[in-house]
């Protein structure tokens with residue numbers, strides 16, 4: 103990118119693909135999206151995200167087994183087998199966990215894995231595929247994503263995604279479900295087969311499910327198209343708005359973002375920022 107002599111910010115290239123996580127980052131704060139996807143500044147996963155990576159990996163391996171082998175005992179063996187590659191990964195090592203914190207990390211991961219059995223019996227699931235990559239034009243947007251699991255059910259195809267974070271409150275469920283509805287739209291655009299159901303399995307908590315309808319798909323794909331249109335305008339102007347808010351406490355760019363840094367300071371003073379928010383340590387407050 104070259105600097106415009108008029109002082110305007112340089113235009114940015116549009117990405118080749120838009121994933122649900124990129125769209126979610128953009129919707130929450132366009133400037134954060136720019137730092138990550140245009141400036142390519144590091145955004146290493148935190149502990150919670152790595153618990154999710156580990157538990158997802160074990161459940162992927164479990165669902166690759168014959169149905170009758172999908173037991174808790176087998177999941178324990180798979181977790182033991184998968185642990186060396188997780189613990190050797192640079193993102194995990196960067197957490198720099200001591201022995202107690204590492205035990206806690208493994209315990210949290212196991213609780214998420216074991217939490218699957220409170221939601222379904224995996225031995226009874228007819229798994230069609232796991233970690234399915236999807237690339238399709240969805241509402242005119244070049245969409246890309248990876249679905250945790252696609253299942254055959256009596257009614258048709260179900261799209262299933264595991265979540266190790268906290269389940270959403272009822273008023274936030276539509277926003278959470280839009281990710282799996284986009285996967286459903288991408289499957290339909292790519293193969294012509296419309297999935298009948300989307301499911302978010304909040305491990306150890308609850309299943310948030312929805313029947314796929316024209317209306318649900320329309321809302322999710324309309325939201326994606328509107329974010330993409332806004333992103334196109336931002337890329338062409340080079341101006342990416344900041345949206346300071348509670349999530350600045352977890353933004354890896356808070357040290358280079360004046361507005362975000364001020365937001366965190368304000369929230370800390372008002373007692374409205376969690377003690378474990380990484381931005382507090384980054385800013386030394």
Ligand code: SF4
Nearest residue numbers: 131134350353359362
């Ligand atoms: S600190 Fe807040 S306002 Fe700044 S880029 Fe991050 S999320 Fe956006």
